[in-house]
Amino acid sequence: MARPSNKLPEEHDLPCVAFATELRALRERAGLTLAQLSALSGLSTGTLSTAQNGMSVPSEKTVKAFVEACGERDTEPWVAQREAALRGKRPQQASVSSQAMTADDCGERTAWRQTWSRWEKSGKLTPPSGASSTKALVFWLRGLRAYRSVSFRTMARRSDYSHTTLAAMANGFHPITVRGLLAFLEGCGVATFAEKIEWLALLERTSASARRSMDAAREQARMRALISGGGQTHVSRPGEALTDAWQPAAARPRRGRSAWPRQRAVHVDPFLLKAELQALNRFYGAGFLPILARHTGVPTRTLQRYLKDEIPFLAGDHKDRLAAALMRMGSSPPPRERLALILPPLAYEASTTIRR
Incomplete structure (x- = not known):
């Protein structure tokens, strides 16, 4: 005879208790004991029992x-219900260690809930506009991860970034760079430029490093140019006026280092390279990759597979x-009509080099 399940907590209105009730009802409808469920799922009976308690x-x-x-x-409704339960309170009957953990997180979760409610209503995962303290970015990144209820390892798989570095950034032990912020947002499923611009603006306001603030401002300008569809916005230094008319590289006045991440071709960050190519491919559409392939000699199919994450990396050259x-x-x-002139075919580049 199967061992009877433990009683559920009395706080039936709590999301985690309601979720456990649904899991328990599902198992009972399937007519499975914990031992049978363990054999089918590959999980221990202790893990399954904890899941439904x-x-x-x-x-x-x-x-x-x-x-x-x-x-x-279909597991998606259950995952969504789990995320709602994760953002709710815990029963008072929880163990001492669970109560201590809840007490530590209580203040943060109370501050997060108002923003979580706004995120659920609007669907836009942006930080509060009034956040300006030096620790605001770290605080709201932790809130974003808690809202998405994803582990650091899952975020690392999504963003091709180290899970230890992501955890260090979320805990304030590692400085947050533009690249690190974009990887964190990618791991949490923040995909639109408009949302990323808000997070970059928070980095620009709160960063103690002038270089990181400058990088954040440049990346915001680049994303706004992609959103507008014009592609003419250029920012070289903080506070510099935006240039509305595109000029070829030879006619432009010499400025400082080009907008991050295009600083040099000898040390390429693979995450930033892929993110930049994906953004440009979405911006220009179907004609971009063939032009890029003719200019670089990289096959179009290779570029397509790389941008779709079908191949993990490209050769160094x-x-x-x-x-x-x-x-x-x-x-x-640049404008679409100038793209083929700026990126001429590889054969043309070779012949020009020989004449020189």
């Missing part, structure tokens, strides 16, 4: 294995050629 919220992996073992194919092509395009994407 209502004292805590199980991990996403546990929920998916639990639900699939009970015969449910391919990366250098692509980075050099981005440098030729300047700090803002």
Whole structure:
């Protein structure tokens, strides 16, 4: 005879208790004991018992294995319900360690909930506009991760960034750069330029490093140019006026270092290179990759697979050629009609080099 399940906490209105009730009802409808469910899911009976006891919220992996073992194919509603439970309160009957953990997080979660409510209503994951303290970015990045309820390892897989570095940034132990911020946002599923611009603006306001503030301002200008569709915005220094008329590289006055990340082609950051190419591909459409392939000698199919994450990385010479092509395009994407002139075919470049 199967061992009876433990009683659920009395706070039935709490999201985590309601979620455990749903999991328990699902298992009972499937007619499975914990031992049978363990054999089907590959999880221990202790893990499954904890998932349905209502004292805590199980991990996403546990929920998916639990639900699939009970015969449910669509796990997305269960994952969404888990995320709602994760953002709610815990029962008073929880263990001492759980209560201590909840007490530590209570102040942060109370401050986050108002912003979480705004995110749920608007669908835009942007930080509060009034945030200006030096620790505001770290605080709201932790809130974003808690809202998305993702682990650092999952974020690392999504962003090709080290999970230890992501954790160090979220805990304030590692300085947040533009690249690190974009990787963190990518791991949390923040995909639109408008949302990223708001986070970059927060980095610009709160960073103690003038260089990082400058990088954040440049990246905001680049993304605004991509959003507007004109591609003529250029910012070289903080406070410099925007240039509305595009000029070829030879006619432009010499400025400081080009807008990040196009600084040099000999040391290429693979994450930034892919993010930049994906943004330009979305901006120009279907005609961009063939022009880029003819200019760099990298096959179009290779570029397509690289941008779709079907291949993890490119050869070193391919990366250098692509980075050099981005440098030729300047700090803002040029108009479509000039793209073929700025990125001529490889044979033309070779013949020009020989004549010189």
